[in-house]
Amino acid sequence: xxxxxxxxxxxxxxxYSGWQVQPDGKTVQGELNQALKKITKDEDVKSMGSGRTDAxxxxxxxxxxxxxxxxxxxxxxxxALNSNLPEDIRVNSAAIxxxxxxxxxxxxxxEYHYRFTCGRSVTAFQTEFIANQSFELDLEKMNKACxxxxxxxxxxxxxxxxxxxxxxxxxxxxCEILVVKxxxxxxxxxxxxxxxxxxxxxxxxxxxxxxWNVGRGKxxxxxxTKSLGxxxxxxxxAVVPPEGLYLARVNY
Amino acid sequence: xxxxxxxxxxxxxxxYSGWQVQPDGKTVQGELNQALKKITKDEDVKSMGSGRTDAxxxxxxxxxxxxxxxxxxxxxxxxALNSNLPEDIRVNSAAIxxxxxxxxxxxxxxEYHYRFTCGRSVTAFQTEFIANQSFELDLEKMNKACxxxxxxxxxxxxxxxxxxxxxxxxxxxxCEILVVKxxxxxxxxxxxxxxxxxxxxxxxxxxxxxxWNVGRGKxxxxxxTKSLGxxxxxxxxAVVPPEGLYLARVNY
Numbered sequence: 287x288x289x290x291x292x293x294x295x296x297x298x299x300x301x302y303s304g305w306q307v308q309p310d311g312k313t314v315q316g317e318l319n320q321a322l323k324k325i326t327k328d329e330d331v332k333s334m335g336s337g338r339t340d341a342x343x344x345x346x347x348x349x350x351x352x353x354x355x356x357x358x359x360x361x362x363x364x365x366a367l368n369s370n371l372p373e374d375i376r377v378n379s380a381a382i383x384x385x386x387x388x389x390x391x392x393x394x395x396x397e398y399h400y401r402f403t404c405g406r407s408v409t410a411f412q413t414e415f416i417a418n419q420s421f422e423l424d425l426e427k428m429n430k431a432c433x434x435x436x437x438x439x440x441x442x443x444x445x446x447x448x449x450x451x452x453x454x455x456x457x458x459x460x461c462e463i464l465v466v467k468x469x470x471x472x473x474x475x476x477x478x479x480x481x482x483x484x485x486x487x488x489x490x491x492x493x494x495x496x497x498w499n500v501g502r503g504k505x506x507x508x509x510x511t512k513s514l515g516x517x518x519x520x521x522x523x524a525v526v527p528p529e530g531l532y533l534a535r536v537n538y
Numbered sequence: 539x540x541x542x543x544x545x546x547x548x549x550x551x552x553x554y555s556g557w558q559v560q561p562d563g564k565t566v567q568g569e570l571n572q573a574l575k576k577i578t579k580d581e582d583v584k585s586m587g588s589g590r591t592d593a594x595x596x597x598x599x600x601x602x603x604x605x606x607x608x609x610x611x612x613x614x615x616x617x618a619l620n621s622n623l624p625e626d627i628r629v630n631s632a633a634i635x636x637x638x639x640x641x642x643x644x645x646x647x648x649e650y651h652y653r654f655t656c657g658r659s660v661t662a663f664q665t666e667f668i669a670n671q672s673f674e675l676d677l678e679k680m681n682k683a684c685x686x687x688x689x690x691x692x693x694x695x696x697x698x699x700x701x702x703x704x705x706x707x708x709x710x711x712x713c714e715i716l717v718v719k720x721x722x723x724x725x726x727x728x729x730x731x732x733x734x735x736x737x738x739x740x741x742x743x744x745x746x747x748x749x750w751n752v753g754r755g756k757x758x759x760x761x762x763t764k765s766l767g768x769x770x771x772x773x774x775x776a777v778v779p780p781e782g783l784y785l786a787r788v789n790y
Contacts, residue, residue, distance in 0.1 A: 296662045376662040410628040
């Protein structure tokens, strides 16, 4: 008999080639499956995340459904997993899951954070956690651009080609840039907080790349607005580095 | 002709066997000397820190005097060093130094921070930055113990044997435990902030070990007071892990 559990996972993505199991390369899902096999003493384990995260990208609350042959108290499952997973992957919570729960399809919205410093030297502590951008940025103008992102748009200019998707239309519910104060080892920095119905491959990192160019004055708010729809045109910015990105929450 | 410069360095100690150059093992001073040799194209470089930090211990402001044969604008020295040092060692500032400045002897006081979580599970992001202690702690009682540390004491019970020191008497000027709020990836935690005339080898980590035992109720405030003086008696606690410790400031 198969038993289903729902997990919330946090991980530091630095050492991994992303969430999804790959033929070669360490992945978060790969480590989770390994730990599950060890706990269940069974090779037949399945796991399904709410979505992929790229290499180097972190998660504070990745929702995962697992299917195993072992019946186990969720609290004991949590403890067993945290004893068998590497230190940079932790289980926040575990519960019994409905057999029909689909972490991907049933997600109503997702929240991502992107942390970055700007216009100052990088600190010794931020390299795996907070990206750097060496220019001074106009925060007010960037927050205006954030407001333009709200609502439904065709994000054809904000996704990585080569991925097969039925539609590039997504809705953004919340978007703002926050100032985060210094905390000892971590420097003061800026954080984009974005909540949307769903995100295409590299969409958040392309949005941040465009916002950086808005903040530097390389792109006008008018051009930014135009980019939020078809036809596919020039990219508004680069894919920013993965270390600043966090899958912060999946809402069901 | 020899030129002297004064640097402030920050480093993440995780990958290093401490500050001081060693015959084998990567050290922060070793990396600094390497970078200086590269910049000056000269094997004859000297560096002297304000004091040693142990393996895994971090620094936010380690003061270092260097002696090189190259005359260079301090701003350019800073840039050249930051280009040649590993990402987890950064130069905060550089200035021309008095020939007779001694980073060790001339330090009037030093400030250390020790960060730790307690009574909850460890997060995926804290392992190299914030230590964990699995018991619930009585913060009020610990802060009472912090007050008892103020003033001049013989710290014969709070130093690592085998080191040659002329006196184990030191003065503590400030000592308190602060509550630090959660910042996204970094969990809420406690931080000991301690300022003293100087610190013996592993003194801060032994003090924290004793404070944890005070907080757990394993040691009374009376016994703690007695431990702050000779004769050498039983240890009041373990040497706590290095990852929570930061050399935060050296005052001259």
